[in-house]
Amino acid sequence: MNTEHYLTLSALLFTIGATGVLVRRNAIVVFMSVELMLNATNLAFVSFSRAHGQLDGQVAAFFVMVVAAAEVVVGLAIIVAIFRSRRSASVDDASLLKY
Amino acid sequence: MSPLALSGTPLASGEAGVPVVPTAVDGVFSLLWLVVALPALGALVLLVGGRRTDRWGHLLGCAMPIGSFLLALVMFVQLLGRDHEDRQVAQTLWTWLDVGDYTVQMGLLFDPLSALFVLLITGVGSLIHIYSVGYMAHDDRRRRFFGYLNLFVTAMLVLVLADDYLAVFLGWEGVGLASYLLIGFWAHKDSAATAANKAFVVNRVGDLGMSLAVMLMVATFGTSSFVGVSAGMPETSEAVATVLGLLLLLAACGKSAQVPLQSWLLDAMEGPTPVSALIHAATMVTAGVYLVVRSNFVYELAPVAQTAVVIVGLVTLLVGAVIGCAKDDIKKALAGSTMSQIGYMMLAAGIGPAGYAFAIFHLLTHGFFKANMFLGAGSVMHATNDDVDMRHYGALRKAAPITFATFAFGYLAIIGFPGFSGFFSKDHIIEAAFGENWVYGVGALLGAGITAFYMTRVMLMTFFGERRWRPDVHPHESPAVMTTPLVVLAAGSLVGGVLILGDWIVEWLEPVVGPEEHHELFVPAIVLTGLIVLTVLAGVAVAWSRYGPSQTIADTAPTRVSAATRAARADLYGDALNEAVFMRPGQKLTAALVYVDDVLIDGTVNALAALVGGTSGTARRLQTGFVRSYALTMLGGALLAIAATLAVTLS
Numbered sequence: 001m002n003t004e005h006y007l008t009l010s011a012l013l014f015t016i017g018a019t020g021v022l023v024r025r026n027a028i029v030v031f032m033s034v035e036l037m038l039n040a041t042n043l044a045f046v047s048f049s050r051a052h053g054q055l056d057g058q059v060a061a062f063f064v065m066v067v068a069a070a071e072v073v074v075g076l077a078i079i080v081a082i083f084r085s086r087r088s089a090s091v092d093d094a095s096l097l098k099y
Numbered sequence: 100m101s102p103l104a105l106s107g108t109p110l111a112s113g114e115a116g117v118p119v120v121p122t123a124v125d126g127v128f129s130l131l132w133l134v135v136a137l138p139a140l141g142a143l144v145l146l147v148g149g150r151r152t153d154r155w156g157h158l159l160g161c162a163m164p165i166g167s168f169l170l171a172l173v174m175f176v177q178l179l180g181r182d183h184e185d186r187q188v189a190q191t192l193w194t195w196l197d198v199g200d201y202t203v204q205m206g207l208l209f210d211p212l213s214a215l216f217v218l219l220i221t222g223v224g225s226l227i228h229i230y231s232v233g234y235m236a237h238d239d240r241r242r243r244f245f246g247y248l249n250l251f252v253t254a255m256l257v258l259v260l261a262d263d264y265l266a267v268f269l270g271w272e273g274v275g276l277a278s279y280l281l282i283g284f285w286a287h288k289d290s291a292a293t294a295a296n297k298a299f300v301v302n303r304v305g306d307l308g309m310s311l312a313v314m315l316m317v318a319t320f321g322t323s324s325f326v327g328v329s330a331g332m333p334e335t336s337e338a339v340a341t342v343l344g345l346l347l348l349l350a351a352c353g354k355s356a357q358v359p360l361q362s363w364l365l366d367a368m369e370g371p372t373p374v375s376a377l378i379h380a381a382t383m384v385t386a387g388v389y390l391v392v393r394s395n396f397v398y399e400l401a402p403v404a405q406t407a408v409v410i411v412g413l414v415t416l417l418v419g420a421v422i423g424c425a426k427d428d429i430k431k432a433l434a435g436s437t438m439s440q441i442g443y444m445m446l447a448a449g450i451g452p453a454g455y456a457f458a459i460f461h462l463l464t465h466g467f468f469k470a471n472m473f474l475g476a477g478s479v480m481h482a483t484n485d486d487v488d489m490r491h492y493g494a495l496r497k498a499a500p501i502t503f504a505t506f507a508f509g510y511l512a513i514i515g516f517p518g519f520s521g522f523f524s525k526d527h528i529i530e531a532a533f534g535e536n537w538v539y540g541v542g543a544l545l546g547a548g549i550t551a552f553y554m555t556r557v558m559l560m561t562f563f564g565e566r567r568w569r570p571d572v573h574p575h576e577s578p579a580v581m582t583t584p585l586v587v588l589a590a591g592s593l594v595g596g597v598l599i600l601g602d603w604i605v606e607w608l609e610p611v612v613g614p615e616e617h618h619e620l621f622v623p624a625i626v627l628t629g630l631i632v633l634t635v636l637a638g639v640a641v642a643w644s645r646y647g648p649s650q651t652i653a654d655t656a657p658t659r660v661s662a663a664t665r666a667a668r669a670d671l672y673g674d675a676l677n678e679a680v681f682m683r684p685g686q687k688l689t690a691a692l693v694y695v696d697d698v699l700i701d702g703t704v705n706a707l708a709a710l711v712g713g714t715s716g717t718a719r720r721l722q723t724g725f726v727r728s729y730a731l732t733m734l735g736g737a738l739l740a741i742a743a744t745l746a747v748t749l750s
Contacts, residue, residue, distance in 0.1 A: 018734060021727070021730050022727055022730055022731055022734070023727075025727075030726075030727075091725075091726045091727060092725055092726075092727070094726070095723065095724030095725050095726075096724060097724050098722050098723055098724025099719040099720060099722045099723075099724075
């Protein structure tokens with residue numbers, strides 16, 4: 001098994017996710033892109049864990065999953081609340097907290 | 100010796116003044132503290148007690164100084180029975196300050212000099228308290244007035260009984276405070292409020308001299324007690340003595356309204372008349388004379404300072420007399436006269452051992468006759484609805500016979516009519532002045548002539564001539580509570596001269612100021628006395644010819660008058676001088692400093708604030724509120740961090 005392939009896939013997924021966060025306006029899509037980045041790192045964790053024969057990376061991956069699940073709960077709730085009050089899911093519209 | 104001691108050779112101890120060497124109190128003297136404590140208690144009860152003391156406050160206010168007077172009288176008699184060298188007793192009350200090596204004891208010193216002052220203050224003070232019961236009867240703040248009067252008596256007693264210059268300073272400031280409160284007692288009048296402030300500010304200038312003098316004493320001798328300073332003086336240089344003498348003179352000028360700090364006294368007449376009598380005639384304004392005589396051990400070593408005292412006294416006695424000639428306000432005429440008479444005392448005190456006793460003698464007789472005349476003026480004002488303009492008086496002798504008779508006693512005393520107290524005291528001062536220097540003598544003689552002129556003018560315009568009363572004025576005699584003190588003071592004005600019988604006062608003061616040095620005159624004393632009486636008569640004659648019963652006195656002051664009269668009416672331009680020399684340049688300096696503050700200091704601070712504000716205003720524009728731009732920043736930062744890590748690892 002070649003770890004490099006997995007790592008390359010992980011890097012590709014992370015880049016796609018990061019680009020999505022930066023270029024998309026829709027909050028839901030941004031959110032999905034964030035999930036993509038998280039899972040890309042999970043893949044990297046698991047790959048390294050496998051390569052080194054240690055379980056630490058897998059444990060870390062579980063942590064990330066748990067945190068991501070919690071984050072989804074909070075984040076989606078916020079997005080729904082904003083959508084209800086502003087009738088918009090665009091992250092650029094939610095820009096009141098500024099100078 | 101401290102670093103402040105200036106260079107110069109110490110003088111031989113033979114020329115020094117008399118050192119203060121008191122013995123501890125015993126017997127009745129151990130109650131000395133009570134003399135001060137009684138009026139202090141009165142002031143406390145009246146001022147803290149508030150309105151519940153309104154009904155009996157004035158009675159308590161009178162009782163306290165009377166109690167002090169009786170106590171002081173007993174002590175005075177005790178002191179009379181002692182030997183000369185045993186006549187200084189001191190009582191240490193408590194340790195006032197205790198700072199390392201420097202301690203100040205709060206103590207009282209009862210010696211022939213302070214004994215006379217205590218009797219004058221409590222005696223004349225009591226009479227004026229009694230008079231005030233009637234004078235202030237219709238004032239609904241009478242209780243407060245008595246509280247202030249008691250406060251004044253307390254402070255004045257501290258001033259004359261203290262055995263340390265620092266404690267004298269305490270009393271000095273205390274009488275200043277009481278004077279301020281009482282001049283401004285009717286502060287609802289703008290003129291009274293302004294006069295109180297003026298008195299306070301001018302006195303500050305003099306107080307500066309006093310505090311600097313105390314500092315110099317502590318720096319030079321390590322103490323400011325009379326005992327320490329008088330013992331240390333002979334070892335010190337003449338320069339230190341001169342500086343000390345001049346600083347004390349500055350203090351005396353402020354408190355005693357001597358040129359150049361004379362301007363406040365005339366305005367101080369805004370206070371109730373008993374205040375003018377007690378504070379601004381009989382007691383407080385003589386504190387400067389007390390200070391000079393008490394500090395004889397300083398002045399004896401400082402001939403320059405002594406000459407300065409004489410010149411101040413001489414100038415003031417003439418300036419005050421000239422001002423007194425031009426005033427139509429009876430109280431201001433008397434105030435000018437007070438300045439002038441204190442000028443006589445300063446002149447005598449500056450002459451040295453030949454004059455100390457006579458300065459105090461004149462101070463005592465003046466305390467009687469001037470208090471008498473001020474209270475008489477108050478009685479006249481009482482009769483004429485508080486009118487002070489002498490042009491609205493005239494022919495009051497029938498309407499107020501007791502006031503007239505008592506005022507006449509004061510009048511005869513002040514002009515120096517033979518037999519009256521003022522005759523003896525002024526005669527001795529003029530004689531001593533001639534003995535020192537004929538210029539001093541001629542000045543003092545001239546002053547006596549002018550005194551006779553303006554006092555005769557006051558007398559004639561008030562009690563003689565035509566009735567010039569306002570239509571709604573119905574003059575009447577004052578009640579007995581006011582006339583009784585007048586009668587007592589008039590008696591004092593008449594018989595005060597007995598103090599000089601057999602040179603009693605000179606011998607009495609010997610333990611404090613040393614024996615009198617008598618200078619031989621170029622003419623026999625009796626000739627000089629004749630000359631003085633002739634001068635006085637000339638002054639009276641001139642006044643009679645201009646203001647006598649056969650002359651009509653204009654209802655308003657004539658405006659077409661000589662330059663000299665105009666100058667005298669304007670207080671010889673004392674206020675104008677102060678304004679031109681101190682006030683306007685002071686205001687300009689303040690304006691300049693405010694400008695510097697506005698432009699330079701505020702400018703710098705404001706510019707710094709504007710710089711920070713402007714920069715942050717620009718910088719905060721980075722916070723756009725767009726989540727995606729923050730994300731890009733984070734990504735950029737992360738990439739930078741990774742790049743840096745790689746660069747370090749790979750290199």
